[in-house]
Amino acid sequence: MNGPQDVGGRHGFGPVAPEPDEPLFHADWEARALALTVAAGAAGHWSIDESRFARENRSPAEYYRLSYYQIWIAGLTRLLLDKGLVTGEELASGQAGDRATVPPNRRLGAEEVAAVLSRGAPASRDPQGRRPAFAVGNRVRTRNLQPAGHTRLPSYARGKTGRIASVHGFHVFADASARGDHAAAEWLYAVVFDARELWGGDAATGDEVVIDAWEPYLEPC
Amino acid sequence: MPHDHDHGSDLDEMSARVMALEKLLTDKGLVEPAALDRIIDSYETRIGPRNGAHVVALAWSDPEFRDRLERDATEAIHSLGYTGRQGEHVTAVFNTPERHNMVVCTLCSCYPWSLLGLPPVWYKSMPYRSRAVREPRAVLKEFGVTLPGETAIRVWDSTAEMRYLVIPMRPGGSDGMSVEELAGLVTRDSMIGTAILPDLAGKEEART
Numbered sequence: 355m356n357g358p359q360d361v362g363g364r365h366g367f368g369p370v371a372p373e374p375d376e377p378l379f380h381a382d383w384e385a386r387a388l389a390l391t392v393a394a395g396a397a398g399h400w401s402i403d404e405s406r407f408a409r410e411n412r413s414p415a416e417y418y419r420l421s422y423y424q425i426w427i428a429g430l431t432r433l434l435l436d437k438g439l440v441t442g443e444e445l446a447s448g449q450a451g452d453r454a455t456v457p458p459n460r461r462l463g464a465e466e467v468a469a470v471l472s473r474g475a476p477a478s479r480d481p482q483g484r485r486p487a488f489a490v491g492n493r494v495r496t497r498n499l500q501p502a503g504h505t506r507l508p509s510y511a512r513g514k515t516g517r518i519a520s521v522h523g524f525h526v527f528a529d530a531s532a533r534g535d536h537a538a539a540e541w542l543y544a545v546v547f548d549a550r551e552l553w554g555g556d557a558a559t560g561d562e563v564v565i566d567a568w569e570p571y572l573e574p575c
Numbered sequence: 576m577p578h579d580h581d582h583g584s585d586l587d588e589m590s591a592r593v594m595a596l597e598k599l600l601t602d603k604g605l606v607e608p609a610a611l612d613r614i615i616d617s618y619e620t621r622i623g624p625r626n627g628a629h630v631v632a633l634a635w636s637d638p639e640f641r642d643r644l645e646r647d648a649t650e651a652i653h654s655l656g657y658t659g660r661q662g663e664h665v666t667a668v669f670n671t672p673e674r675h676n677m678v679v680c681t682l683c684s685c686y687p688w689s690l691l692g693l694p695p696v697w698y699k700s701m702p703y704r705s706r707a708v709r710e711p712r713a714v715l716k717e718f719g720v721t722l723p724g725e726t727a728i729r730v731w732d733s734t735a736e737m738r739y740l741v742i743p744m745r746p747g748g749s750d751g752m753s754v755e756e757l758a759g760l761v762t763r764d765s766m767i768g769t770a771i772l773p774d775l776a777g778k779e780e781a782r783t
Contacts, residue, residue: 362681362732363709367701370717376695378619383593388618388693389611390597392660397605402736406683422684422699427593439605448595450602464609471617472659474689477736506734508681510708522664522737542735544666549730553709560727563708566735 355502356509358417359410363510363553387423391430396462396470399437403532407504408432479539481524486541487569492518494545495575496567504532507571511563515575516547519564527568540568623692624763626657627740630690631766632757634667635745645669648740652690662689662738668731669742670771675726676741677715677768679707680733687738691763698767708732718769741768748775 361367379385395405409429410417420428434440444451462470488494498513499505506528522542530538546564549557586594600606630652634641643651648667665687668676680686681704686694697703706714711728715721722728731739743765749757764770 359682361701361705362679364701364705367705370697370700370702370706370714372695372697372718378693380696381587381590383590385615385619386593386597386611389614390593390600390606392614393606393610394600410683418701422696424589427589427596431596434600440599440603444599444603445596448599450599461604461607462610463607464613467610467613467617471614471622474658474660474663476663478664506682508732508734510681511732520666522666522735525664525736528735542737544731544737546729549728556710558712558728561711562727562729563732564729565732566737568735 355407355411355504356500357410358412358414360509362508384423387427387430391426392471393462394430394434397460399439399460400433401526401531401534401536402475403504403526403528404534405429405433406528407532408436410504477525478523479526481539481541484524484541486521486543488518488521488541488543488572488574490518490520493575494518494543494572496545496571497573499571501529503529505529507567508565510552511545511547511565511567514547514551516545516551519544519546522566525568527570529568529570540570542566542568543572545572618688618693622659622689624690624761624766625758626692627687627690627763627766628758628761629754630655630657630667630740631742631761632754634669634742635749635757636754644742652740657689659689661685662687664737665690665740666737667740667742668729670744670768672723672744673726675722675728675768675771676731676739677707677711677728678731678733678739678741679704681705681708682732682734685733685736685738687740690738690740691766695763715769718764720769720771722771741766743770743772746772746774 409425441451495515496507496512499507522544524539525542527538527540544564545567546562549561549563552563601608634644640651644667648665652665670676684694684699686698708730711730733739746760760772762770765772
């Protein structure tokens with residue numbers, strides 16, 4: 355989506371401000387928000403791409419007003435409602451209703467945490483004979499895609515010419531996964547652009563920007 | 576455990592909201608509070624930049640490991656036991672005098688958790704996300720880094736599930752150091768690409 359999350363190259367956000375002490379969390383609720391999101395996600399009711407879309411798909415005013423973990427809680431709440439795991443009444447009252455909405459066998463137990471965290475969730479899939487359309491060194495142009503749904507093609511890199519820097523593998527296709535189609539996968543590439551192709555004459559000669567792009571984002575050129 | 580708040584909450588809004596959500600999800604059978612404690616503990620104590628520093632130190636001291644890292648970083652890094660969430664697929668990018676690498680996620684906050692832990696606030700902030708791709712030299716200056724004009728910058732925007740680890744250049748004067756000692760020289764920011772590592776000898780002279 356052409357939403358508030360797509361900030362690459364935007365002006366006006368001011369200087370980068372590292373904190374001197376850099377606490378991991380700035381309040382206990384931030385730690386609980388992280389853990390709730392990870393634990394609820396581990397139950398498998400949604401993909402990481404659905405959760406990214408649930409976070410970004412809101413008005414710019416709201417997105418920029420909320421802090422990082424506030425966005426996570428807003429996204430988690432939306433997913434829980436959308437998937438029917440909690441009701442609006444339950445959220446408002448804080449009281450669990452009678453209706454059982456959660457399959458009981460899909461709760462992350464404390465004893466499983468270490469294994470689940472260290473296993474992760476690889477995005478690579480079996481290409482089942484599909485061959486990559488591009489090879490390292492090929493020149494490609496990114497398509498001018500403007501979907502209302504989730505995409506990982508940043509607006510600054512649409513309709514731009516670059517070359518394939520590496521073929522990462524055959525990976526879950528985020529755009530489809532965010533729509534609930536978790537089986538769709540595509541060849542994934544690192545595509546390198548001359549910074550001047552993206553930013554014009556302001557960029558330094560020789561500087562480059564690399565994005566990871568799935569095959570449907572690319573056309574030969 | 577905090578005391579009950581039947582008399583009306585003196586918690587701030589977010590604390591109250593997240594606490595209520597945790598209780599609801601616990602009552603619904605979706606999450607287990609003890610599991611949440613373990614998740615937090617993992618990122619507070621076990622998963623952090625020491626993992627990445629170990630990878631860098633090995634890359635500096637073991638040419639065979641460096642080759643593996645260059646060929647297939649995922650395999651090389653997983654063989655050390657650094658597996659897991661937000662580190663399932665890894666590419667190592669090597670700084671040289673000709674090229675400096677820097678990592679960002681303009682669309683959200685993708686970051687190699689298994690190697691560097693949770694990202695710092697600045698990495699997730701709009702200023703870094705918006706500017707790293709467009710004016711990396713200005714951003715580096717805010718981190719106190721000025722690169723020689725002949726060093727080109729390659730910025731990696733982590734737009735998929737591939738995570739990037741920058742292998743900084745080995746500091747001069749570190750010859751003969753053990754892997755452990757070398758790992759102690761590696762800063763988190765140098766593995767994101769927002770810092771370079773100073774030489775150990777001649778720092779005073781270089782400053783003049």
